[in-house]
Amino acid sequence: MVNAAGEGRRLPRRPASNLAERWTRVDGVDVFFRESPAPVEGARVIAHIHGFGLSGRYLLPTAERLADEFQTYVPDLPGFGRSGRRPDMLDIPDLAHAAIRFLDDRGVGRATLVGNSMGCPVIIECAHRYPERVDRAVLVSPAGGAFNRPLRRAVAQLSRDAPREPARMARVAVPDYARFGVPSTMRLFRALTRYPSLQRLLELRIPTLVVLGSRDPLLPNSHRIGEIASRTDSHVLVVLLEGAAHAINFSHPDQLAHVIRLFMDDRPIENDPEWPGHVRLYEVHRGANHPRAESP
Template sequence: MRANPERASYRHRARRHPRRPASGLTDTWTTVDGVDVFYRTSRNAEGAPVMTHLHGFGLSGRYLLPTAELLSDEFLTYVPDLPGFGRSGRPSRPFDVPDLAHAAAGFLDDRGVTSTTLVGNSMGCPVICEFAHRYPERLDRAVLVSPAGGIANQPLRRAIGQLTRDGGREPARMLGVATPDYLRFGVPSTIRLFRALTRYPTLERLLELTIPTLVVLGDRDPLLPGPARVQEVAAQTDNHVLVVLIQGAAHAINFSHPGELAHAIRLFMRDEPIVDDPDSPGTASVYEIHRGTLHPPAKPKPDGGGTPGG
């Protein structure tokens, strides 16, 4: 791929003078398979477990930072912009889901990471499923937040309508984060990648997962089927899937409800029952709606704490 002098110059300046963004993670660059890759990372001591956050369709990792930062004290954290997204360079040809999973593995190789927990939002969830299919020995656990790309989002005009409705349910500040990413990604890339997502066997790959998996849904997410359908799918798996519902959340939970999501992830990583976070007061509440038997049994909820969709 022909180098972009402006991007290369910026990358070299960033390497000499890494800046500390508001998120508290360090911005930096590397090169993977000839493509400049921009990423954010924490500075944990050696030996901390690795957690890598993968972004959604057309976006960069920027909107994942609110949740990633809350977890960065406990995990060696990476938030890359996958090739073709955000500030990273474009590959020589358009990537599909398997290509993006391979790119994520290449990024981890470049960082010397042999095993990680992957946290994905939206399109990042099929990428995680493909990563698990190709590199099962390298994945400790999976966190699938608002998994998208299945039949519920087809055809493209339906997905556009769903995204439009979701935009009105996200925090207003999300618009300033997402708009530059979508504009840079462009219409041709959007159409190509959407077609690739519709051909990807998301459900088949999900049912193949054999590692502890946390699925997090928002009850206001217009891109996903209802909790009953999610429970039906989860029940087909090999007792390792834990499904959690965040009331009041739409699709971009990593951005809109970072406290609740980070709390649920921490409990999942400890194999503890998922309960509401007392440190994140407000209208949002977190509930388990499905738990496989490989996890410890959930403690009963207090009277009046029924499970939505259960």
Template sequence: MAGIGPGWSEKSLMVEGHRIAYRVSDTVPDAVPIVHVHGFAISGSYLMPTARRLAHRATNLVPDLPGYGRSERRDATLGIPSLATALVEILDALGLERAVLVGNSMGCPVVLEVAHMNPERVDRVVLVSPAGGVHNQPLRRAIKQLATDGVRESPRMARVAVPDYLRFGPVNTFNLFSELTRFPSLERLLGTPVPALAVIGSRDPFMAPPYRIREVGRQAPDHITVALIEGAAHAINFSHPGELAHVIESWLDGVEIVDDPDEPGFTRVLQLPRDP
């Protein structure tokens, strides 16, 4: 595929009788693969900037979930639990027994569901701008947040997102967005059975205010880490790929997460108070 980058190829496979398109980097032996999961109404193409930065350490895969991008639609638009099931089916079809799952926006609830359903298949989860929950309710508030984020993102993001949104369709977008706003992402994170890293942007209008994050953090187990990238909005995978990849790699390697001075944005780990 033109523009996908050296060391990458675009392929497809059949899952439940429907074609799934995906992008895959060159194989890195003896490393747990990294699978990137996109947000609602959009394909995985906007995740590529971060995936490219991580391709040196592991095989990276960026699928389009059923009904998105170049993947075929199912008979009905899939909700979050069904998308999680579809993601497990994709892992099966790819022969991946275990993977690191990196979600963005709606991709975060999807990977959280996979971690809860099949923890043995998930090495770790990275939740970039996890959407959903009371801060995104009622729906009119979430729509306003979406509009606010639109003007905070890079204009280049619109060139990637708008064609995908138009293809997905306004009715499907509205229905799935409504479901996403009702998904309790922060609370679901508390019970995740695998190590988890949440990365949030300081300019993300979808995120809960700091006091709410601290409140949830008091209940968080020790295997959950939260990092903040100053200056980033919702689509961090696209706008701040170098800084995000640096944060992910530091966490995967078990080293202290500090800012990369050569990349846009400033990262700091939020010190979450824990319940005694």
């Protein structure tokens, strides 16, 4: 909730996670975030970046599974969730700047960024504008671009996705969308779908993991994405998670945390034998310059 000055009110709430809930103030805006409950000595930093109209709450299932191994942050970017609003924070470059300023506030010089949906273009822009600040990128169900235009097409894609997500996702998403509002939705949608995500992705020179769900209606066919990624000797690793839709961070946290751990340690992508038979990971593409890429 936001007061007349555009600041987030610190309303008492029951914690939604075992991560510690915190507030800070960045560039005059109250920012709500969650972090590892205790400092992780000598650990690498991971920051989780949420999607369109949402708060960081739906990212918590995956973040919680990594918080004991990595120093973990899950912020609500300005204008989203419980954080305060700023009228100039509804463009991808502005949101990327806000994410970097949040890391500044936390004293983090360099981090791995894990995003879902709109969070992926934000991460790509962070790596484009601030390459010294991003160690690795994990792009889960990237959204935006021509495949999601016009708005009615995106709405239809979201409508097909909704029944494919766990029912409890609605309890998180609906209040977030209602709080975000229609005017903000229209403005940010235009910015998101005009952002050159593909061009910037292919220009990245950091290890990058792209995780796709086989049932995600917001994305092109995974083979098409692999074909696009293969245009360059990039550091992009593309992995398909069978049975998952768009909100993989929420619906399949064990599998996503598993593949992130492997990626962080440059280990081969392998399935966990304890998973149900219908849940499997498949490597779609591994760039020639990606760590552990095999020579032909």
